Amino acid sequence: MSNLINILLALILAIASVNASAWQRDAMTVIELRCEYLEEPLAIDTIEPRLSWQLEGKTRGARQTAYQIIVSSTRSNLDADKGDLWDTGKVTSNETIQISYRGKPLQSRQHCFWKVRAWDQNNQASNWSGRSEWAMGLLKPTDWAATWIGDRQPSVQDVSATQLRREFDLKSKPRRAVVYASALGVYELYINGRRVGNQMLAPEFTDYNTRTQYQAYDVTALVRPGANAIGALLGDGWYAGGIGLARSVIKKPRNIYGDHPRLIAQLELELPDGTKEQIVSDEKWRTSREGPIRSSDILDGEAYDARREMPGWDNAGFDDKKWNAADVASNMRTVLVSQPNEPICGYRELKAQSMTEPKPGVFVFDLGQNMVGRCRLKAKASSGTTVTIKHAEMLSDDGTIYTENLRAAQQTDKYTFRSNEVESFEPHFTYHGFRYVELTGLKTRPAIDAITGRVFHSQMNEVGAFFTSDEALNKLWSNILWTQRGNMMSIPTDCPQRDERLGWMGDIQIFVGTGIFNMDMAAFFTKWMRDVRDAQAEDGRFADFSPHPFGKDKIFTGVPGWGDAGIVVPWRVWQQYGDKRMLAENFDSGKRWIEFIRSNNPNLLWKNKRGNDYGDWLNSDTLIYEGFPNKGGQVPKEIFATMMFAYASDLVSRMATVLGKEDDANKYRQLFDDIRAAFNKAYVTEHGRIQGDTQAGYAIALHFNLLPERLRPLAVKYMLEGIDRYKGHMSTGFHSTYRMMLELTGSGHNDIAYKLINNRSFPSWGYSIDNGATTIWERWDGYVKGRGFQDKGMNSFNHYAIGAVGEWMYRVILGINNDDEHPAYEHFVIHPYPGGGLKFARGLYDSVRGKIESGWSVAAGKLRMNIKVPANTTATVYVPAKDSRDVIESNKPAKTAAGVKFLKMENGSAVFLVESGSYFFEVAYDGEKQ
Ligand code: BGC
Numbered sequence: 001m002s003n004l005i006n007i008l009l010a011l012i013l014a015i016a017s018v019n020a021s022a023w024q025r026d027a028m029t030v031i032e033l034r035c036e037y038l039e040e041p042l043a044i045d046t047i048e049p050r051l052s053w054q055l056e057g058k059t060r061g062a063r064q065t066a067y068q069i070i071v072s073s074t075r076s077n078l079d080a081d082k083g084d085l086w087d088t089g090k091v092t093s094n095e096t097i098q099i100s101y102r103g104k105p106l107q108s109r110q111h112c113f114w115k116v117r118a119w120d121q122n123n124q125a126s127n128w129s130g131r132s133e134w135a136m137g138l139l140k141p142t143d144w145a146a147t148w149i150g151d152r153q154p155s156v157q158d159v160s161a162t163q164l165r166r167e168f169d170l171k172s173k174p175r176r177a178v179v180y181a182s183a184l185g186v187y188e189l190y191i192n193g194r195r196v197g198n199q200m201l202a203p204e205f206t207d208y209n210t211r212t213q214y215q216a217y218d219v220t221a222l223v224r225p226g227a228n229a230i231g232a233l234l235g236d237g238w239y240a241g242g243i244g245l246a247r248s249v250i251k252k253p254r255n256i257y258g259d260h261p262r263l264i265a266q267l268e269l270e271l272p273d274g275t276k277e278q279i280v281s282d283e284k285w286r287t288s289r290e291g292p293i294r295s296s297d298i299l300d301g302e303a304y305d306a307r308r309e310m311p312g313w314d315n316a317g318f319d320d321k322k323w324n325a326a327d328v329a330s331n332m333r334t335v336l337v338s339q340p341n342e343p344i345c346g347y348r349e350l351k352a353q354s355m356t357e358p359k360p361g362v363f364v365f366d367l368g369q370n371m372v373g374r375c376r377l378k379a380k381a382s383s384g385t386t387v388t389i390k391h392a393e394m395l396s397d398d399g400t401i402y403t404e405n406l407r408a409a410q411q412t413d414k415y416t417f418r419s420n421e422v423e424s425f426e427p428h429f430t431y432h433g434f435r436y437v438e439l440t441g442l443k444t445r446p447a448i449d450a451i452t453g454r455v456f457h458s459q460m461n462e463v464g465a466f467f468t469s470d471e472a473l474n475k476l477w478s479n480i481l482w483t484q485r486g487n488m489m490s491i492p493t494d495c496p497q498r499d500e501r502l503g504w505m506g507d508i509q510i511f512v513g514t515g516i517f518n519m520d521m522a523a524f525f526t527k528w529m530r531d532v533r534d535a536q537a538e539d540g541r542f543a544d545f546s547p548h549p550f551g552k553d554k555i556f557t558g559v560p561g562w563g564d565a566g567i568v569v570p571w572r573v574w575q576q577y578g579d580k581r582m583l584a585e586n587f588d589s590g591k592r593w594i595e596f597i598r599s600n601n602p603n604l605l606w607k608n609k610r611g612n613d614y615g616d617w618l619n620s621d622t623l624i625y626e627g628f629p630n631k632g633g634q635v636p637k638e639i640f641a642t643m644m645f646a647y648a649s650d651l652v653s654r655m656a657t658v659l660g661k662e663d664d665a666n667k668y669r670q671l672f673d674d675i676r677a678a679f680n681k682a683y684v685t686e687h688g689r690i691q692g693d694t695q696a697g698y699a700i701a702l703h704f705n706l707l708p709e710r711l712r713p714l715a716v717k718y719m720l721e722g723i724d725r726y727k728g729h730m731s732t733g734f735h736s737t738y739r740m741m742l743e744l745t746g747s748g749h750n751d752i753a754y755k756l757i758n759n760r761s762f763p764s765w766g767y768s769i770d771n772g773a774t775t776i777w778e779r780w781d782g783y784v785k786g787r788g789f790q791d792k793g794m795n796s797f798n799h800y801a802i803g804a805v806g807e808w809m810y811r812v813i814l815g816i817n818n819d820d821e822h823p824a825y826e827h828f829v830i831h832p833y834p835g836g837g838l839k840f841a842r843g844l845y846d847s848v849r850g851k852i853e854s855g856w857s858v859a860a861g862k863l864r865m866n867i868k869v870p871a872n873t874t875a876t877v878y879v880p881a882k883d884s885r886d887v888i889e890s891n892k893p894a895k896t897a898a899g900v901k902f903l904k905m906e907n908g909s910a911v912f913l914v915e916s917g918s919y920f921f922e923v924a925y926d927g928e929k930q
Contacts, residue, residue, distance in 0.1 A: 027120055027124045027125065028064070028872075029055070029056040029126060029129075030118050031056055031129065032054040032850075033114070033115075033116065033129055034053070035051055036134075036526075037522045038341075038523055040133050042134075042135045043135065043138070043180065043339070044136050045138075045337060045340075047105070047139070048101050049100070049106075050100050050101070051114070051116075052098065052848065053096050053129060054096065054849060054870070054871075055870070055871040056850070056871055057120070057871030057872070057916055061915035061916060061917065062120055062916050064094050064095075064096060065092065065120065065123060066090050066092045066118070066119040066123075067088070068088055068116065068117050069083075069086065069088045069091075070082075070083035070087050070115055070116075071087075071114040072084055072085060073111065074111075075113050077113070078113040078115060084104075085103045085104050085110075086102065087103075094872060097577070098578055098581075108137065108143045109137075109178075112134050112135065113133045114132055115128045135216070137214075137216060138338075141335075144180075144264070144266060146280035146282065147281060147283075147329070147330070148262040148264050148281070148330075149164065149282065149285055149327060150162060150261055150263065150287070150327050150329065151287045151288075151326075153289070155241075155255070159254075159294075159296075160290075161236075161291065161293035161428070161429065163289070163291045163310070163313060164285050164326060165230065165314065165318070166286065167229045168229075169226060169227055170224070170228060171225065171271065172225050172273075173223070174272075174277075175220075175270045175271065176220050177220045177268070177270070178218055178219065178268050179191075179219050179268070180214050180215070180216050180265070180266045180268070181203075181215055181217070181264065181265040182203040182212055182264050182265075182336060183212075183232075183234055183261065183263045184332070185234050185235055185240055186238075187202060187232050188232065189231070191219055191222040191229070191267075193229075193314050196217045196219055196222065200343075200344045200431075201429065201490070202339075204344060205489075206530070207546075207549070208334050209333065211336075211337050212334045212335070212337070216338065219267070226316075229315050230267060230279060232263050235261065236297060237261070237429060238298060238549075239257045240260070241298055241299070242499070243299075243549050244409075244501045245500055245502060246549065246550065247408045247499055248408065248499070249550065250550050254297070256550075262329055264281050265280065265281045266279075283325060286320040286324065286325065287324050287325075287326050288310075288323040288324065290308060291308055291309070292304050292305050292306055296428060297410075297429075298431065299409040299499050300411070300430070301389075301411055301432065302428060304414065304425060306415065306425070307383065307417075309418065337530075341460075341524045341527040342459045342523060345459050346454055348455035349454055350367045350371055350453035352365040352437075353367065353368040354366045356399055358399035358400045361441075361442070362400065362438060363438070363442070363450075364395070364436055364438050365437040365450075367435055368435070368774070369453075369482065370433070370435040370486070370775040370797055371435065371453050372456070372486035372487070372489070372798070373454045373455045373456045373457075374432055374454055375426070375451050375453060375454065376424060376426045376451075376454055377450060377451060378422060379417075379439075379446055379450045380417075381417045381420075381442055382417065384417065386414055387414070387417075387442055388440050388441050390403065390438040390440075391411040391432040391434035391437055391497075392411070392434055392436045392437075393796075394435075397788075400438070401437075402789065404789070404792035405498060405796065406497055407500075407792075411434065413427050431456070433496030433796075433798050434497065437451050457485050457487075457488045460521060460523070460524055461519065461846075462519055463846035464481075464810065464843065464846070466810070466813075467843060468838050469839035470837070470838055472758070472760075473838075476766075477806065477809060479769070479774060480518070480800065480806040483776040483799065484515055484519065484800055491503035491547065492507070494796070494801075495778065495799050497796060497797075503528065504562070505542065505545060505563060505564075505566070506544070506734075506801075508565055509561065509735075510738060511801060512525075512565075512569050513804070513807035514800075514805075515800075516572060516573075516576045517806060517816075517845055520846075520848075521573070522577045522848070525582070528546070528569075529586055532586075532589075533566075533585075533586070533589050535547055535552050536592065537553045537558070538553060541553075541611070542557070542558070542562070542565070542593050544558075544559050544563070544611065544612065558609060558610065558611035559610060559612055560641035560645070561614070561641075561735050563593055564593070567593065567594075567648045568651065570582045570590070571583070571651045571655065574658065575818050575823055576823075577824050577848050578826075578848070579824075587655055587659060591652060591664070594649055594671070597609075597645050598671070601645075604675045605679070605682050606638065606642045606644070606645045607638055607641075615640050616700075616733030616735045618734050618779060618780075618801075619634045620730070620763065621633050623763060623779075623781050624781060624791075625763075625781050628729070628763070629727075632693075633694060633695070633726075633731030634694065634733065635690075635696040635700065635736065639679075639691055639692060639697060640696075643679065646676055646706055649668050649671045650668070650669075650705075653665050653668035653669040679706055688718065690715070693718065694732075695719055695731050695736070696732045696733060696736035698719035698743075699719060699732065699740035700739055701715060702715055702747070703743055716743070716747040719743070720749065723752060723756070728755060729763060729764065730763065734804070738805045738807055738808055741753050741756065741805055741812075745808070748907070750833045751835060753808070753812065757805065757836070763781065771785065775797060776799060776801075776803035778794065778799035779794075782796075782797055783797075810845065813833070813838070814832060816843075816852055824849060825847040825870075825873055826849065826873055826874075827873065828873065828875050828876075829875065829877075829878070830865075831878040832854060832878075834858055834880065835927065840855070840856065840858070842866070843855070849872060849873050851868065851870055852868065853866065853867065853868035853918075854866070854868075861924060861925060861926065863921075863922070863927075864920070865877075865921040865922075867914070867919045867921070868918045868919075873916055874913060874916065875914050876903065876913055877914055878906070880908060880927070881905075881910040884902050884910035887921060887922075889921050890919065894912060897919075899914055899919070900912050901913040
């Protein structure tokens with residue numbers, strides 16, 4: 001008997017150990033460690049930085065039940081599992097994002113090494129993640145021993161860039177060397193002949209009157225024992241050069257923030273014996289303006305005379321006797337903050353596809369793609385020859401470049417050759433928006449590789465993918481992405497080419513959803529929302545664009561649909577990234593905006609104080625095209641404004657709820673209800689007609705939930721009638737276009753939404769694609785064959801606003817939707833809508849909790865859906881079906897499949913709840929022709 005028991009016991013143990021090793025095998029992997037959204041940042045200036053990671057599971061239902069974080073002050077401590085800064089121990093929690101550091105208080109410069117492990121649903125620990133790190137920045141003003149230095153002359157008459165340098169000796173090779181630097185202007189740093197980092201246009205665009213960003217670079221590999229040199233190039237940038245609209249509006253071509261560019265730099269060295277040294281910008285530095293950059297301007301371009309290069313200027317031993325002593329400024333009022341977002345830099349290059357010579361000696365290169373960045377020139381000419389490189393988005397009929405739509409922006413670089421050898425040039429302190437490049441000044445025909453496009457922008461990770469059986473849709477998605485690449489230049493700009501390039505708030509208010517699907521925008525918006533708050537007027541008005549360089553209390557401020565970005569953007573960031581701090585930081589400013597509107601409009605219809613009142617911008621009333629009913633598309637501006645007021649109040653109430661501010665939540669909920677009532681009373685008939693009777697009016701009212709339930713179906717009907725009136729086209733402006741698409745789908749008229757997105761006739765996305773667009777145009781009729789270009793005063797070919805339809809493509813075609821009850825994709829909804837003649841669609845969104853994949857195809861009477869739900873998340877999945885019993889998952893009835901739970905039937909779909917993992921659904925389908 002006891003033998004039998006022993007055998008049984010042995011068996012049980014054996015089974016248990018097999019299971020244990022299976023669990024071991026199946027344990028999760030911890031990846032993608034981030035600190036404040038960034039990969040291994042070097043200068044964090046928030047004292048409780050937030051950490052996050054992603055999980056990869058191997059089985060369905062993989063989820064985290066606990067985690068442990070270790071933060072150490074040295075690599076070796078971390079490797080020995082010694083969390084001398086913070087060891088959380090095993091924390092029972094499923095959280096993987098927004099986890100605030102709560103260890104030993106962090107001081108300036110503290111270097112932190114960290115790793116994480118996670119326990120899964122079987123209480124099985126993962127391996128430790130790979131090692132990651134961050135470093136604290138300079139937290140106190142007194143940490144800066146460096147001073148602001150520059151050339152003696154301001155950048156008024158002499159606009160050449162300033163070169164600055166100094167030499168220093170080191171006893172030994174430092175253990176670690178970090179340089180903190182910034183500029184009022186734009187700068188590049190060099191140490192011992194090598195460029196420091198690869199960031200462009202640093203310190204980037206902020207309201208320099210309020211704050212200026214500094215950057216930190218690890219330069220351990222660049223310094224050496226003995227003689228060293230540090231040098232900087234300093235250009236005018238946004239600080240002292242031209243800024244969009246300034247020329248036309250405030251009649252100031254340059255020097256908007258100041259006329260004297262300055263640099264600040266502090267190199268900190270840790271020597272092997274533990275001693276520390278600092279080399280700081282001060283009066284010991286030397287400056288010169290005799291160098292090769294004769295002028296540089298963000299809007300106009302750069303002139304570079306290679307004959308003036310000073311070889312060795314950034315190396316030790318250079319003779320700088322003829323240079324001047326640096327001018328030191330005290331009491332600069334700007335506050336230095338570390339850059340919280342990804343730097344501007346670029347890795348993509350575009351080769352010219354063709355080269356033509358429309359006029360003798362005028363060579364035009366086509367890069368095949370409207371892009372933003374600059375060119376690298378590679379050519380040969382005799383010393384002293386100057387070539388001119390002009391950049392344009394379009395060609396005129398005669399094959400020359402079309403530059404009229406650039407208005408006052410020159411977008412022109414000039415290069416003067418120094419030798420008779422092949423030379424290479426790329427400008428430093430400018431950027432251009434272009435597809436075509438005109439090169440003149442060469443005596444001989446250049447080779448096609450004389451021009452290469454160098455693409456750059458704020459370097460967020462691209463996190464979306466979209467691919468379908470329809471080439472035009474794929475092209476549309478690509479055009480949207482390229483437009484986003486071109487307009488994320490430290491701030492979200494309206495356009496990258498003409499003399500504008502401003503952080504127009506209305507444009508990003510509508511594009512934010514698409515933008516977040518395409519790129520990881522959390523850190524970018526953390527930065528830009530500071531610009532937005534810096535630009536808010538005393539009385540609560542948000543600016544029309546941020547930063548706002550022209551006097552924020554006076555002009556370009558307080559417009560419905562533009563100012564609201566100050567509320568909408570933080571809300572969208574919360575939905576996608578679960579970022580409560582973003583809400584907290586923007587809550588009071590949001591309230592001030594609402595109170596500004598309310599105090600000027602006590603009867604809650606936004607009649608007064610609407611600033612420049614752009615309305616539902618670029619609706620069909622602005623089209624110039626015969627044969628299209630181009631009047632009557634615009635929702636009356638007062639109605640548009642009142643709808644935005646209601647929406648913003650609704651969001652502020654929701655923000656208050658998340659932040660646990662109950663009184664405010666109730667107050668703004670009540671305000672929303674009251675505006676809604678006033679709106680209905682003033683503008684809506686008892687039969688649901690909204691004054692103006694526009695597609696836009698119905699779309700926005702539906703989207704913001706402004707109508708009583710009984711009137712919603714009527715509003716949908718009138719919206720459809722409106723589309724009929726425009727011969728199956730949109731008459732909407734940029735605020736209402738994508739909202740109408742979402743409302744069509746939501747109200748059961750997805751067929752019409754597909755029809756609109758598939759339209760090829762004017763106005764439509766397809767029209768621009770058929771006419772060669774490689775980015776999104778500002779206007780539906782930017783160019784019309786036979787008619788030519790729209791008004792040259794406002795005709796960008798790289799404007800993301802009407803690309804906001806990208807959000808509809810992700811939400812409806814791929815069916816990837818967040819769930820507000822469970823922000824940041826802890827739970828989400830997969831609800832694709834097959835149709836529109838598509839045979840398949842597939843794509844992904846790499847969310848803050850990991851990659852969500854969704855794909856479907858229809859063929860031979862079957863719909864197949866492939867879905868991937870990241871570890872530690874769950875999803876509700878809608879499978880179009882007549883009966884839930886018809887749905888198969890990985891060859892089993894879906895209802896009985898592992899990880900799948902049937903919830904309900906809803907509007908012709910079987911709805912399932914699924915755990916993390918990959919799923920393959922199949923169901924009979926008869927809608928192939930839709
Ligand atoms: C910009 C827009 C912006 C608008 C304000 C334009 O010049 O390019 O996109 O929102 O002004 O109406």
